[in-house]
Structure formats: C-alpha cells, structure tokens
Amino acid sequence: ELKVEQNPLFLSMQEGKNYTIYCNYSTTSDRLYWYRQDPGKSLESLFVLLSNGAVKQEGRLMASLDTKARLSTLHITAAVHDLSATYFCAVDLWASYGGATNKLIFGTGTLLAVQP
Amino acid sequence: DADVTQTPRNRITKTGKRIMLECSQTKGHDRMYWYRQDPGLGLRLIYYSFDVKDINKGEISDGYSVSRQAQAKFSLSLESAIPNQTALYFCATSDGGGGMNEQFFGPGTRLTVL
Numbered sequence: 001e002l003k004v005e006q007n008p009l010f011l012s013m014q015e016g017k018n019y020t021i022y023c024n025y026s027t028t029s030d031r032l033y034w035y036r037q038d039p040g041k042s043l044e045s046l047f048v049l050l051s052n053g054a055v056k057q058e059g060r061l062m063a064s065l066d067t068k069a070r071l072s073t074l075h076i077t078a079a080v081h082d083l084s085a086t087y088f089c090a091v092d093l094w095a096s097y098g099g100a101t102n103k104l105i106f107g108t109g110t111l112l113a114v115q116p
Numbered sequence: 117d118a119d120v121t122q123t124p125r126n127r128i129t130k131t132g133k134r135i136m137l138e139c140s141q142t143k144g145h146d147r148m149y150w151y152r153q154d155p156g157l158g159l160r161l162i163y164y165s166f167d168v169k170d171i172n173k174g175e176i177s178d179g180y181s182v183s184r185q186a187q188a189k190f191s192l193s194l195e196s197a198i199p200n201q202t203a204l205y206f207c208a209t210s211d212g213g214g215g216m217n218e219q220f221f222g223p224g225t226r227l228t229v230l
Binding site for chain 1: 147149151156157158159160161164166174175206210212216217218219220221222223224
C-alpha cells in the first residue's frame with residue numbers, strides 16, 4: 001500500500017526566509033505532483049515531476065524528485081505572504097507490471113503561513 | 117469559463133437521502149476522477165473513469181456510486197447519505213495517454229449531511 005507523508009504539517013515562517021517541505025512515499029513511483037490550495041478553493045497544479053532527478057522551478061518555489069530515496073522536496077526561497085496556502089504532494093500509484101496507473105495518492109498537506 | 121465545473125457548489129441534506137453531484141469538463145480529457153477532502157486527511161480517491169465504458173473503484177468507494185454519461189460528464193451519487201460523508205468533494209480530469217497525466221480540479225462541492 002502506498003503511503004505518502006508530508007512534513008511538516010504546519011509551517012509558520014517569516015517573510016524573506018527560506019524553507020523546505022518534504023514529501024516521502026513508501027513504494028516505487030516515478031511520478032509526483034505538487035498542488036497548492038488556498039482556503040476554500042480548489043487545487044492548483046504547481047509542478048509535475050516525471051523522473052528521477054527532475055527539478056522544476058517557478059518563481060520562489062522549486063521542486064525536486066529523488067525516486068531512489070522516494071523523496072520530493074518543495075523549497076521556498078525568500079517567502080512572501082502570497083505564498084501562504086496549503087501545499088499537497090501526490091504520488092502516482094505504480095502498477096505491479098511497472099508503469100503509472102494514473103491514480104494519485106495524496107499527502108495530508110502542509111499548511112504554510114508566511115508572517116510579515 | 118471554467119474548464120471543470122461542479123454542481124451544486126454547496127449542498128445540505130439529511131441522513132438517508134439520495135443525492136447526486138455532477139461534474140462537467142470542456143478540456144476534452146478522457147480521464148475523470150472523484151475525490152473527497154477531509155480536514156487532516158488530504159484528498160482520497162472515490163472513483164475514477166478512464167473512458168466512458170471504464171469505471172473503477174478508488175480507495176473509499178463504499179457508500180458511493182458513479183455514472184459516466186459522456187466523455188465530458190461524470191456524476192457521483194450517495195445512495196443513502198450519512199453524516200460521515202460530510203466533506204468537500206472534488207472532480208478532476210486528466211488527459212492520460214502516456215502524457216504527464218496532470219490532473220485539473222473543479223471548484224469543489226461542499227456537502228453537509230445532517
């Protein structure tokens with residue numbers, strides 16, 4: 001059974017600081033997704049990571065994937081208040097024959113609060 | 117106009133009632149999904165469909181059923197609603213086909229079962 005764990009679950013940080021959110025998963029997969037959710041809103045796709053060593057960057061956010069360690073990180077650089085949201089990672093459940101099933105297992109989310 | 121729409125956006129119902137949540141998409145995607153979101157539990161997959169004739173159970177399908185009326189429409193039914201089905205429900209779509217399979221989410225339906 002694939003389990004996806006994020007930490008921390010809650011992160012309060014000051015503007016201008018850097019921090020990293022971690023996403024660990026328990027079984028093989030080569031596909032991982034990061035989403036953002038604002039309070040009361042839907043999920044917005046941030047990054048799609050499709051292979052070992054994949055790195056994607058958009059603005060102050062950078063995501064990476066290490067499939068051997070079964071770990072993805074979302075790094076926040078010089079945080080600003082607008083980044084306050086809940087961030088989810090989701091892992092594509094890998095089939096026994098070796099390949100994506102396109103079924104996503106989500107982590108429980110990291111609530112990020114950026115304080116001025 | 118939104119690519120993925122859900123109706124209703126909010127619904128309050130009573131225990132034992134049958135209700136239907138609807139999802140429509142204009143993205144032309146073959147794959148559609150229903151999730152529920154509970155505080156502290158992230159999103160969990162209820163059902164998914166990779167084309168009109170393909171319906172599959174997800175992690176938590178008990179108490180739910182679905183219908184894929186067309187490529188663009190996927191509805192979720194609660195046959196006899198119970199209070200622990202109170203949650204935020206999301207529909208999502210993706211293009212599958214060996215691509216990125218990035219899933220795009222609708223705005224959500226907030227369901228309260230009294």
